[in-house]
Amino acid sequence: METKAPPPLASGPCRCQQRIRRTLDLIANKWAVPVILELSRAKGPLRFTALARAIAGITQKELTKQLRELEGAGLVTRHVYAVVPPKVEYALTPLGASLKPVLDALAGWASDHGDRIAANEAAFSGVPT
């Protein structure tokens, strides 16, 4: 029974959710944030290996894939030097850099409530009965 008049939601609550999800898909890729933050910290181009070394635990495969995706989204530039020892440098585009405030907002919230969430999850899992 429709107790309340159903809002004229065409095929969902609102379209903006899709947008958020789209953005989320970009940065939810496990290594996307570390890559972006690392490039952001560098304040300049970084070589592939430098990036790989800065981000502990990442594999070449994942780093490559991540960089491709970010490049495709226009958040990162890829500069290939035609030299004998191959040299490729990556850097954030202004668009990519513009994501930093958002990540900061996220980081801020995480800092504020991360402990509580962790505690909640621990309690939720360890609840006896």
Place this chain on the structure above:
Amino acid sequence: METKAPPPLASGPCRCQQRIRRTLDLIANKWAVPVILELSRAKGPLRFTALARAIAGITQKELTKQLRELEGAGLVTRHVYAVVPPKVEYALTPLGASLKPVLDALAGWASDHGDRIAANEAAFSGVPT
């Protein structure tokens, strides 16, 4: 899936990245944002089916899983009524509600740059060579 394998994320020189990733893992689950936003819009408890109907495309399985996770994180409350036709209501906790500004920041960024990103991706994919 009892004990969550603690990922030895030692990525990067700063710990804040872990926090962000943790938060990201919470909201990156494809349906987390729609669920949170829907509960946020409702400004009150919603029944399982009401939630399911409000979020087009979601399955019971996914909705249940998502609600469990959000409940575990303490972002959502689950109230079970012991009545003949089962009745369960979900609502945002203050903690869950506090996530809204962050989602708004994300939504704002997505609104501002979503088109450009989509265009970039299209061009990146469709580029012949």
Place this chain on the structure above:
DNA sequence: CGGAATCCCTTACGATACTG
């Protein structure tokens, strides 16, 4: 009504090895 259980497919991720 709410949700747990099952089946099955697709994607994500990690490790190793090989090449321009």
Place this chain on the structure above:
DNA sequence: CAGTATCGTAAGGGATTCCG
């Protein structure tokens, strides 16, 4: 140095069915 290729595993996610 900077990838690409291949393999195997794990997790995500949709559809259906059954049960309190």
